[in-house]
Amino acid sequence: MKPMPKQCSPKRAYVLPPQRLWPSGTARPTAKCANLENPFMMTANNSLLPALKRTLAAVVLACALAQAHAQPTLQSVSPVRGATQVPVTSQVVFTFDTPMSGATPIEFLPYLKSYLKWSAPVTVSQFTYAWNAELTVLTCTFTGTLPGSTLITWTLNPADATAPLTDENGQPLPMTTGSFTTAASTPPCDPDGIPDTFGTCYLTKSVSYEQTSASTPTLSTNELPMAVAVASSPAANPVTAATLRMPNSTLKTLTSTFGRHFLSETFVTQALLDTDYPAGAYQMSMTRPLPPTPTLVPMTMPAASGYPPIPQLANYSAAQSINSTQAFTLQWNAFPGVTGMDGLSLTIWDAQDQELLSAPDLCLPLPLPNTATSFVLPAGLFQANATYRGQLAFAKSFYYSTNTPADFATAGSLMRSTTFPLKTLGSSTNQRPVFDPASLRLSGGKFQFTLTNLVAGQTYFVEYSTTLLPNSWNPLLTTNPSTTSVTYTDPGSGTGHRAYRARKN
Numbered sequence: 025m026k027p028m029p030k031q032c033s034p035k036r037a038y039v040l041p042p043q044r045l046w047p048s049g050t051a052r053p054t055a056k057c058a059n060l061e062n063p064f065m066m067t068a069n070n071s072l073l074p075a076l077k078r079t080l081a082a083v084v085l086a087c088a089l090a091q092a093h094a095q096p097t098l099q100s101v102s103p104v105r106g107a108t109q110v111p112v113t114s115q116v117v118f119t120f121d122t123p124m125s126g127a128t129p130i131e132f133l134p135y136l137k138s139y140l141k142w143s144a145p146v147t148v149s150q151f152t153y154a155w156n157a158e159l160t161v162l163t164c165t166f167t168g169t170l171p172g173s174t175l176i177t178w179t180l181n182p183a184d185a186t187a188p189l190t191d192e193n194g195q196p197l198p199m200t201t202g203s204f205t206t207a208a209s210t211p212p213c214d215p216d217g218i219p220d221t222f223g224t225c226y227l228t229k230s231v232s233y234e235q236t237s238a239s240t241p242t243l244s245t246n247e248l249p250m251a252v253a254v255a256s257s258p259a260a261n262p263v264t265a266a267t268l269r270m271p272n273s274t275l276k277t278l279t280s281t282f283g284r285h286f287l288s289e290t291f292v293t294q295a296l297l298d299t300d301y302p303a304g305a306y307q308m309s310m311t312r313p314l315p316p317t318p319t320l321v322p323m324t325m326p327a328a329s330g331y332p333p334i335p336q337l338a339n340y341s342a343a344q345s346i347n348s349t350q351a352f353t354l355q356w357n358a359f360p361g362v363t364g365m366d367g368l369s370l371t372i373w374d375a376q377d378q379e380l381l382s383a384p385d386l387c388l389p390l391p392l393p394n395t396a397t398s399f400v401l402p403a404g405l406f407q408a409n410a411t412y413r414g415q416l417a418f419a420k421s422f423y424y425s426t427n428t429p430a431d432f433a434t435a436g437s438l439m440r441s442t443t444f445p446l447k448t449l450g451s452s453t454n455q456r457p458v459f460d461p462a463s464l465r466l467s468g469g470k471f472q473f474t475l476t477n478l479v480a481g482q483t484y485f486v487e488y489s490t491t492l493l494p495n496s497w498n499p500l501l502t503t504n505p506s507t508t509s510v511t512y513t514d515p516g517s518g519t520g521h522r523a524y525r526a527r528k529n
Contacts, residue, residue: 094456094527096122096191098180098200100404105202111388112169112206113213116151116178119404121528122456123159123192139189143177143203146170157376159192160407172209178202213387218426218433223258225308225321226435227251227268227423229301231294231331235444238340244443248290249297253278255285255310258431263319265311271304271325285310294328303327306436316429323423323436332359332366332418335442338397343414348406348448355398359418367419367437368394372401372446374412380405408450417441450479457484457526463511471517475526476509486526488514497525 099121103110131138131148138148151164170176179201181188188196231249233241243249255266255278266278266285278285291297308321337343338355346352359368370392372381383399384392392399406412423436456477463474478484486501503510514522 094122095195095525096120096124096197097527098197101202102404103204105204107204109207110170110204112172112209113387114170114206115166116164118162118164118180119407120160120162120191120197124155124162124197125190125192125194126155126159127187127189128153135186137182137184137186139181139185139187140164141179141182141185143175145174146176156378158407169209170206172206175203175205215384215386216433221259221431222426223263223432224254224256224434225310225429225432226437227253227306227308227323227325228419228435228437228439229297229325230439230441231297233334233440233442235337235340235442238337241334241336241442241444243293246443248292249294250288250290251297251301253287253308255308257283260431261312261314263310263312267309269307269309271302271306298328301325303330319429319432321429321432321434323434325436326420326422326438330420330422331438332420332440333357334440335416335418337416337442337444340444344445344447346401346406346446346448348408348410348450349403351403352401353398354401354414356416358397359394362394363421364394365421365424366394367417367421367439368392368396369417369419370399370414371417372405372412372414375410377413380412406446406448408448410448412446412448413443414446415441415443450482457528459524459526460509466518467513469518470513470515471522472511472513473524474509474511475503478505478508478510479528480506480508482528484510484526484528486512486524488517489523489525490520500524 097120098118100119102117103114127139129138129140129148129151130136140148142148142151146166150167152167154163154165155161156163179199181197181199183199190196229249229251232244232247234244234246235241253268253276255263257263263285265280268276268278268287270276276287278287280286289300291300303325306323306325308323310319310321311317312319336357338357339353343352343354354370359366362368370381370383371379373379381390381401383390417439418441419437419439421435421437423434425434426432428434457475458477460474460476463472465472475484475486481504483502483504485499486503487497488500489496489498500514501512503512514524
C-alpha cells in the first residue's frame with residue numbers, strides 16, 4: 025500500500041475508510057486521499073442512528089471521487105479476432121479507447137515479462153512496435169513474414185506481466201486476448217507482374233482538384249497542373265541520360281536525380297499545360313552504355329478531350345459524418361469509356377499525412393476495379409471525432425507496354441484527381457464517463473449516483489466492488505443512454521461500503 029498523502033490535490037479522489045464505533049457511541053470518520061486510479065467509494069453503517077447515518081452518508085458523498093477514471097479498453101484489433109487466411113505480411117494493430125502510456129513491449133526473461141504476450145512460435149522480440157501520436161494505436165510489425173498456416177494468439181496484460189500496460193493516468197488495461205490464423209506461406213506478392221529488374225519510362229499530364237462541398241470540385245490551389253516525364257534504369261544496361269522530344273521537335277532534358285531521370289513542369293491552368301504539352305507525337309530518348317542506344321520510346325498524346333472526367337464524391341455530405349464503428353460506403357461518379365489499361369485509385373491519409381489505405385492493392389488483397397463507383401471503408405479504419413484526407417484519381421492511358429522497349433515498363437496517361445475531407449462523428453478518445461460529485465446521495469437508503477460526460481448511443485458499463493481486490497469487480501449496470509447523463513440507484517447498497525467504476529464499451 026502506498027502511504028496516503030496529507031492533502032488532497034485536484035487530481036486525487038477522496039475515499040472514506042471503513043468506519044468503527046468509538047466508545048462514546050459516535051462515529052468518527054476521517055477522509056483520506058487515494059490515487060485517482062482507485063474508483064470512488066460510498067460507506068454506510070447500519071448500527072448508527074438514522075440522523076447520524078445521514079450525516080455520515082453526507083460526509084462520504086461529499087468526499088466521493090470528483091472525477092472517475094474509466095478503465096481503458098481495447099476498442100478494436102486488426103486482424104480481427106478469429107480471422108483466418110490472414111496474409112503473412114500483415115501487421116497487428118491494436119486501437120484503444122483512450123490515450124495509453126506509450127510504453128514499448130519489452131521482455132527480458134526471467135526477470136522482465138512483457139505486457140504483450142504472443143503464442144509460440146512468435147515472440148515479442150520478433151516485432152517492432154510503434155505508437156501513433158495520440159498514443160491510442162499500437163502497430164506491431166513482424167520482422168520478415170509471419171509463420172504460415174499458424175494459429176497466433178496475443179494477450180495484453182497477462183497475469184504475469186511485470187509492468188502492465190496502462191492509460192496515461194496509470195489505470196491498467198484489463199487482461200485481453202485474441203487470436204487469428206495465418207494463410208499458407210507464399211512467395212512475395214507481385215501485383216503488377218512486372219519484374220523488379222525492369223526499368224520504367226512514362227509521360228503524364230496531371231490536373232488536381234479539391235472538393236469541399238457536394239458541388240463540383242474546383243482546381244486545386246495546392247497542386248498545380250503539371251507534366252511529368254520519368255526514365256529509370258533496368259538492372260542491366262542502365263540509362264545514363266534522357267531527353268523528351270516534343271511534337272514541334274524541340275528537346276527537353278530530363279535531370280538525373282537519385283538514379284532516375286526526371287522532368288516536371290507546373291502551370292497555373294490546365295489550358296496553359298495543354299498549350300505547352302499539346303496533342304501529338306512525343307519520343308523519349310534514353311542513352312545507355314550498350315545497344316540499343318539510344319533507346320527510343322514513341323508515344324502519341326491525345327487532345328485535351330481525352331482527359332478522364334473529374335472525380336467527384338456522390339455522397340460528400342454523408343462522408344462528413346461517418347460513424348467510425350461501422351463500415352461506410354464511399355461513392356463517386358462513373359469513369360465512362362474506361363478500358364483495361366486505364367487506372368482508378370483511392371488513397372486515404374490521416375491528419376499526420378500517414379497513409380491509412382491505398383486501393384487497389386492486390387497483395388492485401390484490396391481490389392478496386394477501374395469500373396468501380398464505390399468502395400467500402402471497413403469499420404475501425406477511422407477514429408472517432410477525427411478528420412482525414414482522401415484522394416480519387418482517374419487515369420486515361422494512351423500508351424502502355426512491357427516489351428517495347430525490352431526490359432522496360434512504359435506508360436503514357438492523362439490524369440485527373442480530386443482531394444476531399446472525410447470526418448467522423450462521436451466523442452474523442454479522451455471523453456470518458458464521469459461520476460458527478462454533486463449528485464451523489466442516499467436515496468431511500470440506497471446509494472445513488474449520476475454518470476455524466478456520456479455520448480448518446482454509446483454503451484457504458486458500471487461495476488462495483490466491496491474489497492477493491494483483483495477480480496472482485498461485479499457488473500452493476502449496462503446502459504446505452506439517449507442523453508449525455510444517466511442517474512442510477514444501486515439496489516444492493518446501503519450497508520457497509522462499495523466502490524464503483526465505469527467504462528465505455
